[in-house]
Amino acid sequence: MATVTILGAGAMGAAQCRPLADAGWDVRLWGTRFDDELLDLLSTGAPHPRTGVPLPDSVHIYRSGQLGEALADSRVVVMAVISAQVPRLAREILEPLANADSLWLTSKGFSQVEDGRVRLLSENLRRIAQEAHVELPPIVTVAGPVLADECAAARPTAPVFACHDISVAQRYARQCSTPAYSIMASGDEVGVEVCAPLKNSYAMALGLVDGLSERDGAATHNLRAATFVQAVHEMAVFGRQLGGDPMTAAGLAGLGDLEVTGQAGRNHGFGRRIGLGASTTQAREEMAALGQSVEGIDSTRLALLFADQIGHGLLDHLPLLRMVGDVLLGREIDPLASLAKAVLPRTS
Ligand SMILES: NC(=O)C1=CN([C@@H]2O[C@H](COP(=O)(O)OP(=O)(O)OC[C@H]3O[C@@H](n4cnc5c(N)ncnc54)[C@H](OP(=O)(O)O)[C@@H]3O)[C@@H](O)[C@H]2O)C=CC1
Ligand SMILES: O=C(CO)COP(=O)(O)O
Known part of the structure; x- marks a missing residue:
């Protein structure tokens, strides 16, 4: 099978090696300069500290100084670094990208360009390539x-x-696809790309509900369900405004990803800490001390900017996203009352 190069040896970059190796691909894993120590560890057969699982034996490891070798003759390039770093990394590798058959984005985030405007990550990458007179593959x-x-x-x-x-x-x-990794194909690139970072914001909201319940010793299952449904609705509205299929939000990329992230994701863990009473700064520091990145903090800010930029009253249809934004900014709000106001149906 052909060669695939995964860029970023964090939790997801390393995890993505497993199904691709099992499907018979020749897998290369490249780590950023932040990953060199991690790669030394992985090359001994030790488990990845963030997943607890070793790499498949067949994976070839490339250190930060070996980017060119990692990409040589690669048919597929996979971006698995944190989303904020994807454009910078793409600029460095435009030529090998242009020679590949496709570029995959595992990173989940929006992208802010130099003039302050927000775009979908893929849209920004195409713009960067166009400015450099390079044509990206699909x-x-x-x-x-x-x-x-x-x-x-x-x-x-x-x-x-x-x-x-x-x-x-x-x-x-x-x-x-493998028996364990069964892929659903979609033609709704926009809808899927909108759901990927938005569900992080909404997973924080679900974490907040759970943290409040723990703090008060009182069940919040009803509020959680209403929050979940409002989140899916807002992902659909946002996606449709950009030309995506609103039904995407009701499938694996929206509802499905919200379910796992809102149960066991890092964004949920961050929101839960705030629900328990931590400030945004404290919650962020606690997550950092555990070595866990929380991309929803940045992507919520960008999503709100993006919605404002899109206009057409979109922000008015996103009360839950605005509420999460208020929490992240440390605004003095009663989180339980604000959540209820954002997600309970209005009767008038
Ligand atoms: N974890 C998951 O379950 C899933 C994650 N994703 C997405 O995949 C992407 C990566 O997430 P994940 O692997 O979990 O995160 P990690 O924090 O485990 O790893 C992030 C990767 O980005 C690198 N990185 C950090 N800072 C920089 C920087 N300044 N410049 C370049 N690279 C940097 C990291 O290096 P270092 O290791 O030194 O921090 C690492 O390679 C994210 O966009 C995430 O949303 C998608 C699906 C599931
Ligand atoms: O995207 C994820 C699962 O699909 C993981 O989300 P977290 O970044 O919140 O852990």
């Missing part, structure tokens, strides 16, 4: 409910591969 957004540790351990997982050209997504779904 972009495939890899999303859906995929917790890294379960994926790495080949536990049953249902990712979504989305591409404007659905035949590209279908081809990779055929070539990369």
